[in-house]
Amino acid sequence: MKIAIYYGTETGNAEMLAEDIATGLEDAHDTSVADLAETAPEALKEADLNVIVCSSYDDGDFPASAKPFVARLEGEAPDLTGARFAIFGLGDSEYEATYGFGSMKLADLLVARGATALGDRPVHDAAGDDMPEDLALPWITAIIDAA
């Protein structure tokens, strides 16, 4: 399966997790990793599955590297019908009122443009004890097996 992994990050955690996901999948799939900052929304139609890792910043805002992508999504209003994505958030429950808002808002924007969301939309909690890759790899493997 052609799987494109994208990250939206402020301080690098989402990029590291995107690389870990690629490493976990690359033996069985054709994987690529790219920054959302350098991605046109229409690119999501090219892979069989897009995996998006996105953190939250400030008051539930998008991280810096997701902002250009979001601007294109909102400004160009591309038709993403046929694009399939799974999204994994990075957040911190200390930010109680805006926990995981970045990835949730990005998922809603993609669905509003016609893309199809696969699986649930977990958020890794930086205040907890789990390592993000320990949650993300079983999560994406289950989605791929069901796809």
Ligand SMILES: Cc1cc2nc3c(=O)[nH]c(=O)nc-3n(C[C@H](O)[C@H](O)[C@H](O)COP(=O)(O)O)c2cc1C
């Ligand atoms: C200044 C600041 C603001 C943050 N705001 C939020 C937030 O509103 N909601 C949330 O769930 N996490 C928030 N976080 C937590 C980050 O999303 C979390 O640390 C994540 O792992 C960062 O990933 P990144 O390095 O890929 O950006 C914030 C972190 C910082 C340092």
